[in-house]
Amino acid sequence: MFAAAVAGSPTPPGKFCRLPGRNRRVSDTVREIAFVGPDHRLAEVLSRALAGEGVAATWYAAAPPTVAAVICVGAAVTPLPLVPTLLLAPDGVPAEPGWDRLPLPVRLPELKAWCVKALAQPRWRLDAAARHLHHPTGSLRLTELEARLIAVLVAAAPTQTVSGDQLIAAGWQGRSVLRATLATHIHRLRRKLEEAGAAQLERDGDGYRLLAPNRPGV
Structure with a gap:
């Protein structure tokens, strides 16, 4: 369960957020999933779980359109056309049309299964x-x-x-x-x-x- 991964204090500004000149580039051979939310720890857990499959999960303040998929935790993000998006939130939090959603707390196998499905979708x-x-x-x-x-x-x-x-x-x-x-x-x-x-x-x-x-x- 990931209840602990999304609870607690907010991520310090800039930490694990790839900013120009401050963080290393993700390899072009690695597909990247953007996490948008108040805490980076869920991204770290999923990134370790998917590391052997050529996937990196990176915490962002705002997801860029170059990522392969977006997971937002408890809050809405600006929709990215043709980028699969998953909302992790309690019941009652609205999702944009076309988004998938899973309730919190979320299980790692369910999250991995969504990532595999999302990464198989065409971007065009x-x-x-x-x-x-x-x-x-x-x-x-x-x-x-x-x-x-x-x-x-x-x-x-x-x-x-x-x-x-x-x-x-x-x-x-x-x-x-x-x-x-x-x-x-x-x-x-x-x-x-x-x-x-x-x-x-x-x-x-x-x-x-x-x-x-x-x-x-x-």
Whole structure:
């Protein structure tokens, strides 16, 4: 049970809160869950429990849109589009539409199970008709070809790789094209995604996989 982890005196200002120039950067290979609330100890407990799974839990005064998920303890936070959010609070405390909630005190297995589910959710929504890719920090306009490529990448993200053959079939709709042509368009799409801070497009064997963007240095 985590009753003790969320009780007691508030966290000293700035402690365990990543501020520019004051705290080390979380590795780009580690997915980060933001804890927002009056006390940092629950974040420390969960971070230790998930350390072997490439997940870090960090206490924040306000969650940035680059995190993979948000857990707020007993208080509301500004909603982040497309970022899974969990409210830990007694009955009667309202949650924003689309949020999940667990009552306090909360059990570690329940909290870990929510984190695993949240981290498996894609961070993007494609409006195919308007050819816009919505992501936690904004929206990116796509060409018609890019939208077809992104559609299959988003559907597979973040755990599955899309093969080159699948991308050619989706992008060129049955027409035969060289792998070099695919590579050229993927290179342009990767650069466009990274410059917008929308996503990383990672080469994985014969195919590609859509991942969350690298975090800016803090």
